[in-house]
Structures are given as structure tokens and as C-alpha cells.
Amino acid sequence: MFARNCWYVAAQSSELSQAPLARTLLGEPVVLYRTQAGAAVALEDRCCHKRAPLHRGSVVGEMIRCGYHGFEFDSAGICVRIPGLDTIPDNARVCSYPVVERHRYIWIWMGDRSAADPALVPDFHTNDDAAWAYTGARLAVAADYMLVIENLLDLSHVGFIHANTIGSDDTSASIAWESTSDAVRGVRAAHDIETPPHNRRQGFGPRCDQQKIMTFLPCSHVTIDITTTERVPAGASQTAKGMHIMLLNSVTPETASSCHYFWSSTRDFAIDDPVVTEFFQSMTVRAFDEDRVMIEAQQRIIDRNPAAPTVTVLGDLGGVQARRRVAQRLLTETDAR
């Protein structure tokens, strides 16, 4: 059971074409495609006739045609043609879901249609702002999406899982949490720590300061604003190098134990340098795959005994608050029915 009155990322814009795309979202089969005119559409991926998946059919103009017996549906999910029949039954329709195409993503609203306000789509402008460079991908993770959210909010893992990529031991970092009705925010500040491997490769010296601001936006998004500043010896002549990265993470439930993890790593420096872009793309792919392996192992252990007790420490507070925000949403939605 998932909160439904919120925008989830259904797909990257680049994934959509007139070739129907099957994707399970919030446990439900959804077919995504573009009409001939280019509009993004999301429908229930189950023909109302014999329950064949519509994604095995084809887009015909503004319609999608089922590949089994040829029923055709418009973008609102209404059946507009049944081969061999003159009259179409009133109940011949499938669910359609509001979508918004913005910031390189297709956003989907699977709850109460009347509440689907496009203004509620999170501000992910650095994904397609000309002043920023984009790298990103979609990653399938065989785990509850909240485990990925928790991973992103407790960055004390970075020095352990990512020791060979983006991490360094920052366990001396201070952590401060704050919550509002709309967000959960943590600030993790580390001073004079060993410079992470990837900053070293970009020419940083051996020590640095680093600040990470993690923001959870219910129900499925975590932005991480990272500033890394080289420490230069007192009295040295060189200027301290700096690096500013904005990570945008959207984790969409597929089932109770799997999710679609959409991430982007955007930067406001060297934005036209393809070598730097390729470096960030490949490094982040590698690092986030290190997370995936651990999170999937964690899920398998949880599955074996979901009741096993856990210990909560300071670094977990963001995750605890995030779970509360989602549970509260779910409760409100359930009460409304």
C-alpha cells in the first residue's frame, strides 16, 4: 500500500516513444507511450476486454490498439472502437493517469485526479537548466523503495560502501535535522577530512571540507546538495578548489519489494566538458550500484524475519521522519475514502 496523492517519476522523457512501454508502478501495471502528436500518456496496462496487456498493442494516431482483439482506447482510457461491433458498451474503458512532462521526467499521479496539481511537481530544474550539466540514469532495485530513501538520508554509509569511489571517512561530521510539513532536511558538515577519491582525481589536495544538505520531499524524492572545498595549507599561494553538485533522486515503488530508482547528478561547473560529464556519469553509475547491491542484500535479510528488532541512532533520524511523513499521508488518504 502506497501513498497515491503525490507525483512519482514514471519514466525518463527519453524512454517514451510510440512504442508502448510496460512499467509496474505502485504495484499496478501501467503502459506509457506518446501519441502520434507526441503527448505522453499513461493508462492501465490491462485491456478491459480479456485483460491482455495493452503494451503488446500499438499506437495508432492518438489511440492505442490492443494487440489481441483490436480494441482501441483514447488518452482518457475510453474505448472508441471494437472491431466488428457498432455499439461500444459504456463500461469499456481502462484507467488513465494524469501525467506531466517536466525536467527530463514523466511524472505520474496515481491518486485522486482532482488533486493532481502540476504545481506540486518538485523543482528539479537543474536537470535541464542551461547553467547546469546533467548526468543520470534509471536503476532497478529489488528492495522496498523506503530502503533507498533511508540510504540517501543517512550518508554515514558513504565512507564504507563507497570507499573506492565517492566516499571517505567523514564520521567526524556534525549532523543536524529539521522537519517541516513539506520536507525533512538534514545538514551534514565535515571539516578537514580526507578528500574523497573522485575529488582527488579532479585535482583536489589530500584534505577538504564538505557539506551535504539532504532534503526529503514526500513521498519519494531526496535531493542532496553537496559542496566540497579543498583545504589549502595556511599561507599557501594557491586558491582552494571547490565543487558543487546537486543530486536529484526519485525512487518510485514498483512493488512492496522493488523500485525504480531515477537519479541525476547535476553540476554548475565544467558544464560543457564531455570528459567531466563522462567521468561523473560512469562514477555515479558505479557508486549507486554499490548501494544497490547492499540494499538488495538488506532486503533479503529483512524478508527472512521482518520482525527482527533494530537499533536507531542519530544518523537515522531523517529516515525515521521521512517514514512518518509517508505514513501520515497514507493515513489521510485512507481516511478520505
Next chain:
Amino acid sequence: MFARNCWYVAAQSSELSQAPLARTLLGEPVVLYRTQAGAAVALEDRCCHKRAPLHRGSVVGEMIRCGYHGFEFDSAGICVRIPGLDTIPDNARVCSYPVVERHRYIWIWMGDRSAADPALVPDFHTNDDAAWAYTGARLAVAADYMLVIENLLDLSHVGFIHANTIGSDDTSASIAWESTSDAVRGVRAAHDIETPPHNRRQGFGPRCDQQKIMTFLPCSHVTIDITTTERVPAGASQTAKGMHIMLLNSVTPETASSCHYFWSSTRDFAIDDPVVTEFFQSMTVRAFDEDRVMIEAQQRIIDRNPAAPTVTVLGDLGGVQARRRVAQRLLTETDAR
């Protein structure tokens, strides 16, 4: 739960030898083999001793010997030897099932033995009648067998699934249904339609008439009698080409969501022409695999929400009647217990 007082196809005759064959039928493990004398036998595939599958054993004369501890059973399922023991316990036996070998198939009766009348085996004589040519195969389908039965009774799918093989858009066809206590029969008549690709390849002109008579024989058989006649321009000198095909389909439940689909495509023309035989064999294999892919996708969607509603239209009436016939049989059998 399946109706049991009817003949199902257990195997093609050609599949049986002295090498035991394991097959799940109606959810139960069955071992099929021929004795040294050549008689077909079907037994419960579970030794009464330690429940090892008998199919891992071997046929020894008229007996089958378990491969684990050497217990031997006759064709009635009675244990006739236990190595090291002089006396055989009375309860040392496994289930045996009546079988009939006819029309290239091994037919099995898994219900009340006293009702297993060989005269009730459907008339599939075109499978081995000298006036007919045979092509056929067995296809494993990961779906409820009734989805295959429905597929065969609603041929409006042919123009969509099989557009590149045996199909053409015949959605102008008239359909008429009739039911008796023994069968459900539909007549699908299309006039002046585009000639299906495979008839084109056999030299037909661009337009044709086509009649298909679909007959459901409870609980698992659908015959389809297809007559295709070329349309010749008024006043043209040539004779209209014709083609008569009898499709015999038997779909045996393996589990609630998988089945063994035995099909044959028999014809009364060019019966000695190996090129035509090869053409029909390979085309039908290809076409029925198109069905399999769609039906398995349909089953997976049904599994995700078996309660999702459906819309029923005219073409579905045969399937609806067939389901009723089977449900009625099942009810009668249950009451009898």
C-alpha cells in the same frame, strides 16, 4: 479443480516409449510409458514407499521399477515386488488411470473409472485418416487452459495477432452461436475479405470468402473447420481456388495456470506433397506461438488482479458457454461425491 470425468489428451502417441515420461496432468504427477508388449500405461508418478517419482525408474517387461529402492508395479498400479521382502503389504499400490490410444494421441481419464467409456473419445479421425494429411505438435503454455479455449473460440483475434501469418482483417464477419448439451458451436462467415498471407502464398488472389466453424467439445477440445474460397472477378475464366482445413485442438490442464496444448492442422488436399506439409507445419507452429506469447502475457496480468472486471461482447459468447459447460460438469461431479 478440474472436471475429471472426461477424456483429456495426455500425450502424442509418438512421445511414448519404454523410457518413462513424467507429465503433470490436472495438477497431478503422472508417469506414462509403454510396457515391453507396447501397451500404453499411465500411473501416479509417486512410489507408495518413499514417494520417489516412478519416472526416474525403468520399465522391466510389463512392470515399472522404482529407481530408489526397486519396488515394482504392474499396469494396474499394484506393487508386485519389494526387494528383500517376501510379503507385500496390501496397501502397496499407486493410482492407475484408464488410457486409450487413438488418432495419434494417448487419451487419459482421471475421474470415475467406471465411467471411462472409450466411445466418448472425440472423433479426431482426420489425424490419421488416409484421405487427410497431418501436421501437428504439442505446445507448453504458461496459462489457464481456458484462456486457450477462449482464444480458439473467438477468432476475431486472427486479424490482429496473426496479421503476418494466417490472419487478415475479417472484422466484417457475421457470427452465430448455438449450444447443445454436448457442444458449443459458432459459425463465423466473412465475405470478400483480404486473403490471408498464407493463402496468398498458396496462389490465391487478393480477395476471398471464408467460413470457420468452431466447436467446443467438453471439457478441453475445440475443432475448427475452415473453408477459404478465392473470389474471382465476375466473368473471369479461371476457377476459384479453395482450401479446406480441419484444426483439432486439445488443451489439457497441467496446473491452474499452465497447460499442454496439442494441436493438429489436417487437410484433404495435396496430402502427399511434403512441401505443402512442411509449409503448414512451420506456419502453424509460428502462428500458435504468437497466441502463446499473448495468452501468457494475459495470464500474468490476470494473476496481478484476478478480480479486475471485464467487458463481454458478441465474439465472447462461445467462451462464456464453454465455461458454463465445464462448470456444470464440475458441479455434477462434486455433487456425486
Next chain:
Amino acid sequence: MFARNCWYVAAQSSELSQAPLARTLLGEPVVLYRTQAGAAVALEDRCCHKRAPLHRGSVVGEMIRCGYHGFEFDSAGICVRIPGLDTIPDNARVCSYPVVERHRYIWIWMGDRSAADPALVPDFHTNDDAAWAYTGARLAVAADYMLVIENLLDLSHVGFIHANTIGSDDTSASIAWESTSDAVRGVRAAHDIETPPHNRRQGFGPRCDQQKIMTFLPCSHVTIDITTTERVPAGASQTAKGMHIMLLNSVTPETASSCHYFWSSTRDFAIDDPVVTEFFQSMTVRAFDEDRVMIEAQQRIIDRNPAAPTVTVLGDLGGVQARRRVAQRLLTETDAR
């Protein structure tokens, strides 16, 4: 549910190193490793923090460090370090299990710690006694461990499953069973039988006598003491060849339907001959894999209908007694809680 107050084999000694080994034992995730000092340790394979498996971490001196957020645990399962925290919560600990390293194995006790007496470890001295030669391995079997125990206690299967390796038809053998509170013992004596293939390969003549003493030691061990003596024609001049083998079998439940089968075949002749050692190793690997295939097939049939009745004969009495011993233990343990 398994009896817990007994020593199970967790691993071969040779499997343990500072690289953590994940193994499911009695349904629970266990991590096994050696500390830097070489001591064998067995802990719950689930970090008390976020439930990541500890086997993905690393051994650091006498501690194991979780690979996710760096929590460290000592050999008693107590958390001794949390990165970034000065105070460690009292409940930060994982289960630790008593282990004994003896006779080439790591023995684990997963029940009441106070009862974990090393003197209760079975006497498997022939595994590492200088007067004996060892061959052995671990075999994963996808079946209830009691099916393997039964297999080992009813050796009437040898002439059927192993006809081409270690077996011969000894169905003329006499069998006698005796039970004590600590063990179930059977003696199987066969006179003047066809010599098994592997004895033939060691130079035996065509006929032999063979005695096998099978001993079940609750809850998971079966030793088999085999003496094979060549029969020489009356009045012949040669000395009868003999062969004495001690098979030690420990079958540790992994789940209710899978197990770890640790076996060794030890002998007191030709103990320094590598050719004989290689012969016994490869033959036994092959023979026990024949068992595995049959037992896994048996398990699959049982799973399909766990209630299917079975017939019990004389050869099964050892297995019946063994099951009773285990059930009695389980009952006693349950009552004690």
C-alpha cells in the same frame, strides 16, 4: 522448526578464513569467519542497525565490521563501535553461537548456550586420525535433511541408485535394528553377493560378503561402518581381500526443504596412496550426487502433496526411529520454554 540443543556441522574447517562466509543454518542467517588470531566465530548475519548482512562486511582484527555503516561487533556479538557516536546503545548486539572446531569441522550449537557442552560433539576422529585416510566434501541438497538421513539408514537403495558406482544387489541381506536413548543402530549383513563395481576395480573377485553398521546420532549424523570381504573359492590358495571404510555423514538443515550434507569417507588401508584417495574421492562424489538427484526429485513430489500416504517396510525402521528421536528432542525443548 528444528531441534536446537545439539551440535550441527556448520562448515568444514577449510572453508573458514577472515573472509566472512554466509550460511543459512536451521533457517537462520549465520556469518562464519576467523578472527585475525584464527578463532572460529559464528554470529547472526544481520546487523542490529539496518539489518544489512554482516557477511558483506570485513574482519578487522578480532572484530567484524558491517559494510553498510561501519558498526563493529566482537566475537560475543556485542557492538563495540558505531562510527560518529561516542555512546553505544545497550541493545546494539547480535546473536552469537557457540562453536567448536574439531575433526575437520566447525560445530555449531544454536540452542540453549548453557547446555553447549563440547563433550557432546560426536566422535569423528577418523576424519583426522593419522591411522586413517580422509576424503570428503560438502554437498548442497534441495530437500528436507531427514530425507538424507533416511537415505543413509535404508541402504537397500544402494543396489538401485548406485548400480554403476558403489552398489550391487544385496537384497538378500539380513537387517537388524536396535535403539538406545542416544542412538539408532542397524546391521545389514549380506553373504555371497555380487561384488560392487568399486571393489572390483580394487582387485576383488566376483563375489563377496559385506557388513554395514549404520548408526544415527541425534539429531543430524549417520555413521556407516562398512566391511567388505572377498569370497575365495574353497581350497584356493589366495588370501581373501578385505576393505574397511568408515563413512561419516552430517546433514545440517538449511531450511525446511534444503540442507548442507557434509560427508567423509575414511579408510584404514592404503592411507598414503594418492591414487586410492583420488579414487575414493571422485567415486563418492559421483555416488552421493546420484542420491542427491533422487532425493531432490522425491522432495518435489512430496511438496506436491505432503499428505500422500506411504507404505513402511522393514528397511525403513531405522528412519522411523530416527524421526522419533528428533521429535522427542523437539518436544523436550519446546516444553522447556
